Amino acid sequence: MDDKISQLPDDLLLKVLTFLPTKVAVSTSILSKRWEFLWMWLPKLEYDDSEYSPGERYKLYSFIDLSLPLHKAPVIERLRLNFDVYGRSYRAYSIEKLVLIAVTRCVRELSVTLVSTPYKFARLPSNLFTCKSLVILELTGPIFVNVPRMVYLPSLKFLILGCMVYSNEKSLHQLLSHCPVLEDLVLERNDEDNNSPFTLSVIVPSLQRLTLKISRGYHFEGLVINTPSLMYFKILDYLEEYARDDNSNYSYYFEDTPKLEEADIESTYPDINKFVRSIxxxxxxxLCIRVNADEEGIVFDQLQHLKLCSCGPNWSKLLVRLLKDSPLLRDLEIYLNEDHTSSRVDAPVSWQNQLDCVPTCLLASLETFKWTVVYVDHKKR
Incomplete structure (x- = not known):
């Protein structure tokens, strides 16, 4: 029987291979001489060592080191590397070499995710920070980031930076300030990525979506956000156990965001009024926040959809304030964050002395109310 598939033109066969995982596409090289090197024209490559046994990973690394420099595609549109480095310092050097090859091939999407902490951090080639073709960049894990003085990423729109190690406090700010069209930023910081006091600054005029995960320890001193085009903002801000006895406050500056439409805040920041007032x-x-019972309200004159976590004390008093100060509220949900299921859920307090009149939203705009965790006083059952 004739092999009709192999009779198809190379361009069409290559199109078929693009729909397969890289591992499967490479395996077609054993089918015949016609297929032997066809996969090497693939514009998108993804290598994930979690699919291999520990013994097979050495073969995978050697295969990548040998094949990527010889890859025939003139442009590598996407390169994704997901490695568990297990402390092997030779892997750190290989990462730099592989990224360098991708940059010279005008890579548009680059993702490097490293698991475990090696004895030697992976480094990045300096020409990565001047790559004109790069649109999406994701870096996560034990990677040492040393942003050169000459940095400019004119096409970068989506950036994910996990917990890495920065050469100095100014590295991140220098990187972000030279991304003129950046629209989406996901950023995770903790004490380990800076061994000295630092302030997290996000000053990006073009930014539309911002997600921050901040693990606060002894070194975190402040947060500065200046993003006038921002439309979506999410922050997960928590205090490390070893720093609980330290001062949990930090300096905070959030420039006005007139275009902001959606915010998701989970924070232990003590001056929450100052924090929430910015949005x-x-x-x-x-909202999943801690508040004092005597804090003043903040008017949300555009708020239509509200989710409130009931894990902390005074949450029901906060609800009263939000009902009074949100005249256009349409949808209300009281929930318990999945990570806070062991938290104490306070029973709603009496509202008798807190509401002098029925909130406007209850009379005119509220359409749906959902309560996924209902308080039960077992002592009275």
């Missing part, structure tokens, strides 16, 4: 123009708001 009072949102239409969608999710």
């Amino acid at each position: 009072r123009s949102v239409k969608r708001l999710s």
